Amino acid sequence: MRPITQEKMDKLTNFMEKNSIDLIFITDWGNARDVNMRYLTGHIMDANLIVTSGGETILLPWDVDLAEDHAQVDTLVTDKDSRHNPATYVKEAAKNDSPVIGFNLGIPYRYILELQRKMPELKLFESPHKLADMFTKLRSTKSPQEMDKLLEAGKIGNKTIKDIRKFAEEKEGTENDLSFIVMKKMQEYGAEENSFPSLVANVVRSHMIHCHPSAGNNKYSENGLALIDYGARYDGYVSDITIPLSFGKLSEEQKKIKKTCFKAYEEAIAAIDVGVPLWKISKTAVDVIEAAGYNMPHGLGHGLGLTVHDAPGIRQKPTEPERIEVWREVLVEEGMVFTIEPGIYVKGLGGQRLENDVMIRNGKVEVYTKSEPIEL
Amino acid sequence: MRPITQEKMDKLTNFMEKNSIDLIFITDWGNARDVNMRYLTGHIMDANLIVTSGGETILLPWDVDLAEDHAQVDTLVTDKDSRHNPATYVKEAAKNDSPVIGFNLGIPYRYILELQRKMPELKLFESPHKLADMFTKLRSTKSPQEMDKLLEAGKIGNKTIKDIRKFAEEKEGTENDLSFIVMKKMQEYGAEENSFPSLVANVVRSHMIHCHPSAGNNKYSENGLALIDYGARYDGYVSDITIPLSFGKLSEEQKKIKKTCFKAYEEAIAAIDVGVPLWKISKTAVDVIEAAGYNMPHGLGHGLGLTVHDAPGIRQKPTEPERIEVWREVLVEEGMVFTIEPGIYVKGLGGQRLENDVMIRNGKVEVYTKSEPIEL
Numbered sequence A, B: 001m002r003p004i005t006q007e008k009m010d011k012l013t014n015f016m017e018k019n020s021i022d023l024i025f026i027t028d029w030g031n032a033r034d035v036n037m038r039y040l041t042g043h044i045m046d047a048n049l050i051v052t053s054g055g056e057t058i059l060l061p062w063d064v065d066l067a068e069d070h071a072q073v074d075t076l077v078t079d080k081d082s083r084h085n086p087a088t089y090v091k092e093a094a095k096n097d098s099p100v101i102g103f104n105l106g107i108p109y110r111y112i113l114e115l116q117r118k119m120p121e122l123k124l125f126e127s128p129h130k131l132a133d134m135f136t137k138l139r140s141t142k143s144p145q146e147m148d149k150l151l152e153a154g155k156i157g158n159k160t161i162k163d164i165r166k167f168a169e170e171k172e173g174t175e176n177d178l179s180f181i182v183m184k185k186m187q188e189y190g191a192e193e194n195s196f197p198s199l200v201a202n203v204v205r206s207h208m209i210h211c212h213p214s215a216g217n218n219k220y221s222e223n224g225l226a227l228i229d230y231g232a233r234y235d236g237y238v239s240d241i242t243i244p245l246s247f248g249k250l251s252e253e254q255k256k257i258k259k260t261c262f263k264a265y266e267e268a269i270a271a272i273d274v275g276v277p278l279w280k281i282s283k284t285a286v287d288v289i290e291a292a293g294y295n296m297p298h299g300l301g302h303g304l305g306l307t308v309h310d311a312p313g314i315r316q317k318p319t320e321p322e323r324i325e326v327w328r329e330v331l332v333e334e335g336m337v338f339t340i341e342p343g344i345y346v347k348g349l350g351g352q353r354l355e356n357d358v359m360i361r362n363g364k365v366e367v368y369t370k371s372e373p374i375e376l
Helices: A007-018 A034-042 A065-071 A086-093 A109-118 A128-140 A143-169 A174-186 A254-270 A278-291 A321-326 B006-018 B036-041 B062-070 B087-095 B107-118 B129-140 B144-169 B175-188 B253-273 B277-292 B323-325
Strands: A023-028 A049-054 A057-061 A100-103 A199-201 A224-230 A232-234 A241-247 A301-303 A310-314 A338-339 A342-348 A350-353 A354-360 A364-367 B024-030 B047-050 B057-061 B100-103 B199-201 B223-231 B232-234 B242-246 B301-303 B308-313 B339-340 B343-346 B350-353 B356-361 B364-367
Touching: A007 A128, A023 A034, A023 A086, A023 A109, A034 A049, A034 A057, A034 A128, A049 A086, A057 A065, A057 A086, A057 B087, A065 B062, A100 A109, A100 A128, A109 B107, A109 B129, A128 A310, A128 B107, A128 B144, A128 B175, A128 B253, A143 A224, A143 A232, A143 A241, A143 A354, A143 B006, A174 A224, A174 B024, A174 B175, A174 B339, A224 A254, A224 A350, A241 B223, A254 A278, A254 A321, A254 A350, A278 A310, A310 A338, A321 B323, A364 B242, B024 B036, B024 B087, B024 B107, B024 B232, B036 B047, B036 B062, B036 B144, B036 B223, B047 B087, B057 B062, B057 B087, B057 B356, B087 B107, B100 B107, B144 B175, B144 B223, B144 B232, B144 B242, B144 B339, B144 B356, B175 B199, B175 B223, B223 B253, B242 B253, B242 B350, B253 B339, B253 B350, B277 B308, B301 B356, B343 B356
Parallel strands: A023 A100, B024 B100
Antiparallel strands: A023 A049, A049 A057, A199 A224, A224 A241, A301 A310, A301 A338, A338 A354, A342 A350, A354 A364, B024 B047, B047 B057, B199 B223, B223 B242, B301 B308, B301 B339, B339 B356, B343 B350, B356 B364
């Protein structure tokens, strides 16, 4: 089953017609994922996809068996070499000799070169940002079926919180140990897999935005600020939770980091309401953090869906004229599902991030994951 | 420390001068990785990189702290917003108003659009395939330091084989159980992390090239053909091993799949020698598989390095004129490190893949991982 609804599919093809786009070409492969492939077809991964303005979908998968099990498309190309010559299929699908082709902004340059070489008469859609915005807009709100799966992924994450607390309370074990427990428990609770490798960082590493490696053989409960960032995948859909932890007696500065982070979180959550611009929610948190003399080196949050960084992004309004040009204001609306995750990171002192998942359902703001600080 | 040697860095800048490329712009981010960023700088992930024809490197990282710990570059830009306006830094680094800029083929289209918008006078290097080939060529052979780390990653993988055998012999437990054991053991043996989520597939799932999900709650030892594909990362460098397993009494067809896969493996390994074209090694295996009436839906092997799919690729010679145009023959040479992994996949019967890692060192072909079939 494809996740996109017929109503949204119609929006996409209407957009294509209005903008005289004959075809959209989407690719999803190991080093350059585009979740729109799965969103438009249901096929899991590793494929090229052609969508015509008539709404026809033509899938060129690597693993034909996998596609047969999952894809809901008009044409499933079973030639195992089709991925090497997508242009042949693009030519076939095009209704004229110089089709206008739309690409998502993340598409690797090689595909554009390849299609241009084989179809010198092809025209690139001249407003690629408009098309990217369209994709973002489609995925920014979830259908009831998608919301159910997201809630389930959230529940699995919630159940795991007590296991994390139990581990932390024992004040023994390494980051890797905790990472294993979380993985094991989430699978026990029904997760298909981790939505990403859990980031487990003790005080020495928690100042890193995305610690590397994701977990290590360091004692997790060293005195100071620590965190764990983890999530479950359920039938494709993900949750994303960060629990900030603190161990032992903290310095005044560490206490301030903690307090500021939690205040930013509370105020951001309180700022969410239907019709509020997303940048304002971000600004609420950033103002708290900057007033305390810190900065936040990442966005306040991101959408959740078939990918951990889905639409919409909860970010600051850009300041550079060139970025404002392609920026558009997005308001909170029914069906949006996103994280709120303010963080403060100071090398030597550690970091704190508090992250929960939020859903706008039946006009209500629902914080459906249950992370809260663990202080030991 | 940056992994690239000075000698290779000189090769790159000589190439740039010869081809009048003023700057190369490389990006490495979550959904579109380019290992050349780490290879040229030592910085782990998430950054933009500018390389000038004079050999100057300018890094625009997301996590400045992480870069300070790992990057060996001429300029480390510490402005945390630099990732949003790379064009500013490209302009600064360019020596004239219309610099010729080179991109790797995998770069997301958005960066090209972004630079073109901010620098309308910019010229794209007109032979991007030549530059991509240059990167591939540089990474196709490893320095002695890189080889040492690859061998270490291989050793960790080798040590884990006895744990996998022990688990399999018990004929109990799920795919997930085995996946956990492998992860746990590899870390015990010194791995930084898994080089990728282990693919663990029993007879019901082993026909999938890359099974999804990577492991599940299925009994692993159901009678028939199974496999596990896993690897370790050690100081950035990876190993990649597939062990084919079989349980119980097999059908004649299953026996044939197994026998054919192993024969293809043996003949491919025997075909490796310094000076042999890579496509010939691939052809050796494919001929065995096709003679038995099967096909192989993936390449025979790939390079190993800072990424699991590094250069060189061990693939068939292309047949389409357009692909031959940009194809070049590559010969086995000193310092190459790659996998050999023939596989046969039949839905309903299962799959078999035998994969080991090969290094060309001191003129000798060394199969340094020790996977062999487990038959129970």
